Amino acid sequence: MELFNQLLQLMITGITVGSIYALIAIGFIITYNITGVLNFAQGEFAMFGALICISLVGVGLPLWISAILSIVLVTIIGMGFERLTIYPARHSSIPTMIIITIGASITFRGIGLIIWGTQPTSLKPFSGDTPIHLWHAVILPQNIWAIGLSVFCFIAMYLFFNKTYVGKAVTACVINRSAARLMGIKPETMSLAAVSVSAALGALAGIIIAPIAGASYSMGLMLGMKAFVAAVIGGLTNAPAAVLGAFIIGILESFTAGLWSSGLQDAVSFAVLLIVLFFLPNGIFAKSSGNRV
Amino acid sequence: MNGKFNHYRSLWTGSSITLLVLLLPILIPSNYILSIMIMIGFYTIVCTGLTLLMGQAGQISLGHAAFYGIGGYTSAIVSTTLGWSPWLGILIGMIVSAIIALIIGTPTLKLKGNYLALATLGFGVIIFVFFKELKGLTGGLNGFYGIPYLNLFGYYLDSDFGFYYLIWLVAILGIVFASNMIRSRVGRALKAVHDSEIAANTLGINAQKYKLQVFVISAVYASVSGSLYAHYVTFINPELYDVMSSITYLIMVVIGGAATVWGGAVGAAIYVILGELLKEIIPYFTDTTGEYQIVFFGILLILILIYMPNGVAPILSKGWQIVSRQKHAVSTTSLKKTEVAGGDGS
Numbered sequence: 001m002e003l004f005n006q007l008l009q010l011m012i013t014g015i016t017v018g019s020i021y022a023l024i025a026i027g028f029i030i031t032y033n034i035t036g037v038l039n040f041a042q043g044e045f046a047m048f049g050a051l052i053c054i055s056l057v058g059v060g061l062p063l064w065i066s067a068i069l070s071i072v073l074v075t076i077i078g079m080g081f082e083r084l085t086i087y088p089a090r091h092s093s094i095p096t097m098i099i100i101t102i103g104a105s106i107t108f109r110g111i112g113l114i115i116w117g118t119q120p121t122s123l124k125p126f127s128g129d130t131p132i133h134l135w136h137a138v139i140l141p142q143n144i145w146a147i148g149l150s151v152f153c154f155i156a157m158y159l160f161f162n163k164t165y166v167g168k169a170v171t172a173c174v175i176n177r178s179a180a181r182l183m184g185i186k187p188e189t190m191s192l193a194a195v196s197v198s199a200a201l202g203a204l205a206g207i208i209i210a211p212i213a214g215a216s217y218s219m220g221l222m223l224g225m226k227a228f229v230a231a232v233i234g235g236l237t238n239a240p241a242a243v244l245g246a247f248i249i250g251i252l253e254s255f256t257a258g259l260w261s262s263g264l265q266d267a268v269s270f271a272v273l274l275i276v277l278f279f280l281p282n283g284i285f286a287k288s289s290g291n292r293v
Numbered sequence: 294m295n296g297k298f299n300h301y302r303s304l305w306t307g308s309s310i311t312l313l314v315l316l317l318p319i320l321i322p323s324n325y326i327l328s329i330m331i332m333i334g335f336y337t338i339v340c341t342g343l344t345l346l347m348g349q350a351g352q353i354s355l356g357h358a359a360f361y362g363i364g365g366y367t368s369a370i371v372s373t374t375l376g377w378s379p380w381l382g383i384l385i386g387m388i389v390s391a392i393i394a395l396i397i398g399t400p401t402l403k404l405k406g407n408y409l410a411l412a413t414l415g416f417g418v419i420i421f422v423f424f425k426e427l428k429g430l431t432g433g434l435n436g437f438y439g440i441p442y443l444n445l446f447g448y449y450l451d452s453d454f455g456f457y458y459l460i461w462l463v464a465i466l467g468i469v470f471a472s473n474m475i476r477s478r479v480g481r482a483l484k485a486v487h488d489s490e491i492a493a494n495t496l497g498i499n500a501q502k503y504k505l506q507v508f509v510i511s512a513v514y515a516s517v518s519g520s521l522y523a524h525y526v527t528f529i530n531p532e533l534y535d536v537m538s539s540i541t542y543l544i545m546v547v548i549g550g551a552a553t554v555w556g557g558a559v560g561a562a563i564y565v566i567l568g569e570l571l572k573e574i575i576p577y578f579t580d581t582t583g584e585y586q587i588v589f590f591g592i593l594l595i596l597i598l599i600y601m602p603n604g605v606a607p608i609l610s611k612g613w614q615i616v617s618r619q620k621h622a623v624s625t626t627s628l629k630k631t632e633v634a635g636g637d638g639s
Contacts, residue, residue: 088599092599095351099543103598104591104595106588106590110591225414232411236407270414270415270419273412274419277401278400
């Protein structure tokens with residue numbers, strides 16, 4: 001029974017972390033499918049989201065206004081990023097594009113360092129920290145916020161890509177860029193839209209994780225890389241599969257940390273990455289789902 | 294004829310730079326400059342290997358700090374824990390790195406573009422975690438202390454002056470070896486693979502074999518540099534070998550330019566010198582401490598890739614050409630004509 005409670009607790013932690021990885025991973029996949037760019041700066045949007053929100057709360061604004069303002073600001077940063085790096089380099093080779101986004105990533109990281117310093121900060125939980133008991137495991141309200149907001153975003157993304165005009169245009173670009181262009185859709189504009197949406201999702205992820213794991217200028221790199229792993233498990237093109245991948249990574253990390261060693265959780269995630277890349281390069285759900293986004 | 298001419302010119306350029314490197318500590322007797330030059334030396338060795346991988350084979354690696362670390366820790370363990378000769382440590386480090394590169398490279402180099410970048414990144418993170426967690430071997434996050442200095446014919450290389458000559462001897466040997474490799478059958482095969490792997494394969498070039506070869510060679514370069522670094526500072530810790538370090542090497546190669554054999558050295562020099570300058574300048578604008586200069590390098594990286602994708606080294610060599618030919622005062626177009634005419638004549 002003791003073990004069962006511990007496993008349940010680890011499962012809750014894993015799902016919480018997984019839902020945050022999932023938000024960033026969806027951003028990856030949206031950007032990747034439309035621009036063909038693997039955006040190494042994706043995690044930095046989470047860093048900006050968290051730190052801007054913390055600063056705004058520090059100034060005295062209510063949490064929800066701070067969060068919305070922060071997401072808006074990060075979306076604008078994302079737009080600037082797209083126009084200044086991805087757009088001028090859109091005809092470059094894949095390694096060049098990768099290194100450009102790495103350049104953007106370390107630039108963002110450095111800006112974060114200059115503005116907020118090296119000291120990690122934290123955000124107050126959205127609605128207190130009175131734990132809710134489930135059998136003998138503990139769920140914090142922040143866990144529910146994390147999972148709830150992520151699920152809300154998944155549904156919103158689904159509706160956006162399948163029901164709205166802009167979303168359908170973006171999807172059209174993913175399916176066939178040239179044909180979409182012939183229909184009067186500008187892939188360049190869609191690229192801007194895609195990166196903006198990704199930035200907003202990243203910012204939200206950062207704001208959600210700030211009360212759980214804290215926030216610092218260097219948080220983006222690892223978050224981004226974990227989301228990579230999730231996206232690769234899903235085959236890089238399939239958003240629902242990536243969400244599933246993110247939960248797998250989150251739960252796996254939580255169990256590794258809880259039952260084995262917290263230092264090894266990164267190694268386990270990236271070992272999964274290598275195994276998937278070497279043996280199942282199209283993702284572990286490749287056969288069951290052929291659709292993209 | 295043109296190729297021969299280029300060969301002599303690069304030989305001439307190479308020997309004059311070598312002479313300059315040899316004389317520098319005597320011309321400018323400053324410990325600060327010496328220590329900076331030694332840092333450039335370490336990076337030059339790593340980046341020359343990485344230049345071969347990126348420029349010649351067209352493959353990207355985001356995990357080369359791992360090999361730098363494998364060299365460092367192997368050498369540290371062999372010379373300190375086992376008490377063997379540090380030179381043996383460097384050699385064993387090279388062998389271990391080559392074997393690991395072979396094992397990890399075989400499946401990794403079959404991947405392309407984005408997937409290759411992710412796989413090397415993943416490999417780098419896993420090795421970094423090993424450095425942190427194998428506390429019995431590496432000392433974990435506390436670091437590895439008391440690594441002995443190198444001993445050359447009874448003379449301990451514990452001064453910057455002595456080490457300077459060792460590191461640059463190795464760096465120049467590395468560059469010479471790399472430039473010979475580029476001119477060899479392997480180099481030509483790699484160029485073909487870089488241009489079109491499919492075309493190279495149809496011509497009977499085993500692309501995978503050559504890519505693997507150059508990956509192993511670049512890993513050995515990083516390993517040698519890492520070993521030498523361990524014996525220079527006598528103390529290492531895992532943070533020297535994290536993902537940001539791999540990215541740092543990448544920045545240097547991009548700044549210098551991966552297409553020329555000098556790219557690694559030029560990039561390393563620019564990175565270290567600019568970094569030092571920024572350390573002087575930035576405190577006037579912000580009171581934050583830490584790696585704030587990365588903002589500048591990040592922006593530089595983006596600008597170079599968008600506007601100067603071949604890096605700085607080709608521009609330097611063009612400048613050198615102009616300087617060395619100025620007395621003839623010929624424009625580039627007439628120069629081309631003379632070269633063509635000369636080619637017809639011979």
